[in-house]
Amino acid sequence: MKANRKTSALKFKSKLIMVFAFICLIPTVSLVLVSQLMIYQSVNHWKVVSRSLRELLVVPMSEDAMQLASDPGLIDALIKNEDITENDVVLGGNYIIVVYNEQGERVFINRDDEALKEQLASLEKSRLPPIEEFRPGEIIITGAIKIHKEELALNAVLCEIPETGEAVGVAAVGRFIPSSPTDIGTTTLVIILILVAVLVFIISIWISSLVAKEITNPIQKLVDGTQELAKGNLNYHVKVDARDEMGILADSFNYMTGKLKTNAEELKRAEKAAAWQEVAQKLAHEIKNPLTPIQLCTERLKRRYQSRREGYEEVLEECSSTILREVDRLRKLLDEFSRLARMPQIDPVTGDVNSVVQDALNLYGNFPENIEIITDYGREIPLTSIDQEQMERAFFNIIKNAVEAMEKTGGKLKIKTGIHEDSGNIMVTVSDTGSGMSADAMEKLFTPHFSTKKGGTGLGLAIVKKIIDDHNGDITVESEKGKCTVFTVIIPVLEGA
Ligand SMILES: Nc1ncnc2c1ncn2[C@@H]1O[C@H](COP(=O)(O)OP(=O)(O)OP(=O)(O)O)[C@@H](O)[C@H]1O
Numbered sequence: 001m002k003a004n005r006k007t008s009a010l011k012f013k014s015k016l017i018m019v020f021a022f023i024c025l026i027p028t029v030s031l032v033l034v035s036q037l038m039i040y041q042s043v044n045h046w047k048v049v050s051r052s053l054r055e056l057l058v059v060p061m062s063e064d065a066m067q068l069a070s071d072p073g074l075i076d077a078l079i080k081n082e083d084i085t086e087n088d089v090v091l092g093g094n095y096i097i098v099v100y101n102e103q104g105e106r107v108f109i110n111r112d113d114e115a116l117k118e119q120l121a122s123l124e125k126s127r128l129p130p131i132e133e134f135r136p137g138e139i140i141i142t143g144a145i146k147i148h149k150e151e152l153a154l155n156a157v158l159c160e161i162p163e164t165g166e167a168v169g170v171a172a173v174g175r176f177i178p179s180s181p182t183d184i185g186t187t188t189l190v191i192i193l194i195l196v197a198v199l200v201f202i203i204s205i206w207i208s209s210l211v212a213k214e215i216t217n218p219i220q221k222l223v224d225g226t227q228e229l230a231k232g233n234l235n236y237h238v239k240v241d242a243r244d245e246m247g248i249l250a251d252s253f254n255y256m257t258g259k260l261k262t263n264a265e266e267l268k269r270a271e272k273a274a275a276w277q278e279v280a281q282k283l284a285h286e287i288k289n290p291l292t293p294i295q296l297c298t299e300r301l302k303r304r305y306q307s308r309r310e311g312y313e314e315v316l317e318e319c320s321s322t323i324l325r326e327v328d329r330l331r332k333l334l335d336e337f338s339r340l341a342r343m344p345q346i347d348p349v350t351g352d353v354n355s356v357v358q359d360a361l362n363l364y365g366n367f368p369e370n371i372e373i374i375t376d377y378g379r380e381i382p383l384t385s386i387d388q389e390q391m392e393r394a395f396f397n398i399i400k401n402a403v404e405a406m407e408k409t410g411g412k413l414k415i416k417t418g419i420h421e422d423s424g425n426i427m428v429t430v431s432d433t434g435s436g437m438s439a440d441a442m443e444k445l446f447t448p449h450f451s452t453k454k455g456g457t458g459l460g461l462a463i464v465k466k467i468i469d470d471h472n473g474d475i476t477v478e479s480e481k482g483k484c485t486v487f488t489v490i491i492p493v494l495e496g497a
């Protein structure tokens with residue numbers, strides 16, 4: 001039961017955490033997605049911008065290449081197959097200038113850079129077409145190659161003799177352009193973004209578990225309180241320190257249990273009063289019953305005496321015995337009732353239940369011959385605190401009922417004492433093989449004045465119940481109509497007895 005409640009509280013807590021997590025997941029994930037999109041977009045944008053920038057650089061370069069290729073000095077030097085010097089190259093600006101002869105051999109470069117020359121060789125091999133494929137006036141732009149973290153592309157134009165149009169070489173102009181940003185930067189950015197998002201998510205789960213605990217703890221306390229209340233523990237007090245709605249709820253709960261407690265007490269008092277009222281009414285009725293024959297007899301006697309008629313002695317005999325019988329019944333009734341009504345406080349002293357039960361049997365005296373008495377006294381019965389006289393009276397009443405139930409048929413009366421296994425208290429069972437009783441009778445058994453016997457007061461078991469209650473004990477009954485009845489009495493073992 002307890003474990004069940006705990007798991008249900010856990011379930012509620014994890015449900016709360018899940019909801020919180022879901023709530024933080026939505027903005028985190030959408031933020032990551034949007035930022036990723038923005039990163040990609042700006043990188044693409046930068047790529048477009050950088051491409052335009054390069055074009056801006058490349059366009060004037062191609063015009064310069066045209067100008068270089070048509071330079072008469074250079075063409076002249078190429079025709080004559082002379083060495084080409086800086087003087088033959090008239091171009092200014094920060095260009096890399098390369099010239100090839102008719103056979104496609106590089107015959108001039110204006111930089112003395114070995115690394116550059118090496119790179120150029122691979123560029124010439126893979127990207128520059130052979131001289132036969134150049135058409136007059138066409139600018140061939142090679143793809144860019146990477147040199148020193150920069151990019152180099154060449155604009156190459158055919159050099160031809162103006163008059164004949166005969167090709168004598170190729171002039172190429174190039175310039176370093178800064179590299180475009182690579183995709184590595186973008187990926188790193190996205191990874192950092194996702195890591196931050198995961199961190200934010202973990203922190204929010206942690207915070208939400210703290211919040212969930214704050215919420216579920218007082219609820220758990222209230223649940224415990226209601227369970228205790230359901231078990232009938234009206235003294236349970238729910239302790240919630242918070243001064244928020246939960247605190248108010250706990251206060252109302254405590255107020256409610258307090259109210260329930262006073263109501264229950266009032267109800268108990270009212271029930272007691274009602275029970276006593278009923279007893280008083282029935283008692284009045286019972287007292288009235290014998291009064292009628294007494295009155296009638298007395299009047300009859302008086303009339304006879306006054307008229308001095310015959311047979312006065314007979315009537316006197318008859319009436320006086322009736323009066324005596326009824327008076328006796330009255331006394332018996334009043335005796336029993338005063339026993340119940342006196343309600344003397346029990347006066348417990350240390351005593352032995354076995355001997356009390358035996359005393360009750362002895363008090364009964366002679367049992368009818370058709371009834372067999374079997375006793376089975378437990379050996380390990382501890383001494384306990386009991387009012388021996390009242391307890392003896394209680395067992396006497398139970399034994400008397402059992403004997404009365406077997407009066408006609410005979411049977412066995414069995415009395416057993418022992419220890420109740422679960423509680424360790426003293427247990428006495430009185431069983432008989434008598435008339436048994438109906439379920440209806442079993443319900444009313446202990447109410448004052450319930451009797452199925454002619455001349456019975458119905459107070460016997462009410463007195464028994466009161467005595468057992470005063471000892472904080474318990475009495476229960478099991479019965480099968482026409483067969484048997486078992487009364488079980490539990491008497492607590494009191495410390496210090
Ligand atoms: N051992 C039993 N077997 C069958 N019925 C029983 C037994 N004990 C009690 N009862 C039933 O319970 C009723 C109430 O018993 P209770 O002792 O209170 O009153 P009573 O015996 O009728 O009257 P009184 O005790 O004044 O003689 C009895 O009338 C009887 O019907």
Ligand SMILES: [Mg+2]
Nearest residue numbers: 397401460461
């Ligand atoms: Mg009785």
